Amino acid sequence: MQPMAVRSPAVDDAGEVGDQRKHDPNEERPEAQSGLMLPQDSHVHSEWSWDAPGGSMERTCARAVAIGLPAIAFTEHADYTTWTILDTGPEADDDLTALATPQGQFTPPELDVDGYLECLQRCRDRFPDLTIKSGVELGEPHWHDAAVAALLGTGRFELALGSLHCLSAGQQLVGVSKLYSERPPADVVREYLAEIPRLIEASDAFSVLAHIDYPLRDWPAEAGQFHVDMFQEEFRHALRVLARSGRALEINTEGPLLPHVVRWWREEGGMAVTFGSDAHEPGTLARQFHDAAAMAEACGFRPSSSPCDPWPRC
Numbered sequence: 001m002q003p004m005a006v007r008s009p010a011v012d013d014a015g016e017v018g019d020q021r022k023h024d025p026n027e028e029r030p031e032a033q034s035g036l037m038l039p040q041d042s043h044v045h046s047e048w049s050w051d052a053p054g055g056s057m058e059r060t061c062a063r064a065v066a067i068g069l070p071a072i073a074f075t076e077h078a079d080y081t082t083w084t085i086l087d088t089g090p091e092a093d094d095d096l097t098a099l100a101t102p103q104g105q106f107t108p109p110e111l112d113v114d115g116y117l118e119c120l121q122r123c124r125d126r127f128p129d130l131t132i133k134s135g136v137e138l139g140e141p142h143w144h145d146a147a148v149a150a151l152l153g154t155g156r157f158e159l160a161l162g163s164l165h166c167l168s169a170g171q172q173l174v175g176v177s178k179l180y181s182e183r184p185p186a187d188v189v190r191e192y193l194a195e196i197p198r199l200i201e202a203s204d205a206f207s208v209l210a211h212i213d214y215p216l217r218d219w220p221a222e223a224g225q226f227h228v229d230m231f232q233e234e235f236r237h238a239l240r241v242l243a244r245s246g247r248a249l250e251i252n253t254e255g256p257l258l259p260h261v262v263r264w265w266r267e268e269g270g271m272a273v274t275f276g277s278d279a280h281e282p283g284t285l286a287r288q289f290h291d292a293a294a295m296a297e298a299c300g301f302r303p304s305s306s307p308c309d310p311w312p313r314c
């Protein structure tokens with residue numbers, strides 16, 4: 001899901017995240033100019049995701065054609081977790097508060113699968129040269145076996161991402177941004193990475209783990225630079241479990257790129273990576289993809305013969 005307030009940290013070669021982006025994620029670098037075939041954007045939201053009011057499947061497809069992106073998977077949110085929202089402070093979100101119960105409990109609206117698939121077909125008809133895959137981003141699928149099985153049992157999705165957006169805090173489930181207001185920042189990252197293996201081992205509903213670096217999006221500025229090396233052991237453990245399960249790791253380009261994590265992924269036996277912008281509006285489709293593709297190659301992965309497929313290890 002979209003974090004309530006997106007910070008934009010950048011990462012330098014030492015794996016440290018500061019306050020300045022090195023690259024403009026919206027920078028348009030058409031494929032025609034670079035000569036590089038971009039990989040599929042395997043993590044895109046449209047107006048069919050509950051947290052993407054600025055989304056538009058049709059305009060996103062038009063943008064894909066304009067920038068030379070050959071393939072998209074629209075992975076709309078399927079979130080079954082009810083969580084306690086942050087209702088005060090600068091990171092509180094008025095839209096969520098309006099939808100929550102008076103006790104601050106929020107349950108995301110359900111995905112309209114029929115409406116989504118009809119829209120997908122209209123876009124396929126309108127953009128015949130663009131490969132458009134159906135997909136879903138499953139929030140905490142390990143907590144919602146039955147609902148997830150019912151959704152996927154319809155057989156109407158070509159790609160399922162597994163995501164962790166919420167963690168438990170006592171009797172409550174909360175988003176990562178709220179947890180930062182209650183715990184030392186390093187503890188939040190460690191709790192997040194400790195839950196990832198549980199997500200993987202308790203759910204086989206997804207083929208790609210999305211945004212393993214999700215907590216970085218809300219890393220508090222007052223906590224100083226984020227040093228990815230501080231969490232090497234925890235990242236490696238989660239990556240090892242993912243590798244053993246035979247699934248792919250997503251390089252999510254919403255935040256700073258983390259070559260350390262991609263290298264650790266390969267060293268722990270990871271077989272493939274995918275690329276996902278996590279765009280919630282057309283303008284951020286395939287953001288940082290040229291840099292992400294170059295990073296993946298430098299870390300020991302190579303383009304597959306089809307842009308739609310994950311990149312295998314060299």
Ligand SMILES: [Zn+2]
Pocket residue numbers: 001002137163165210211
């Ligand atoms: Zn997500």
Ligand SMILES: [Zn+2]
Pocket residue numbers: 001043045137278
């Ligand atoms: Zn997403």
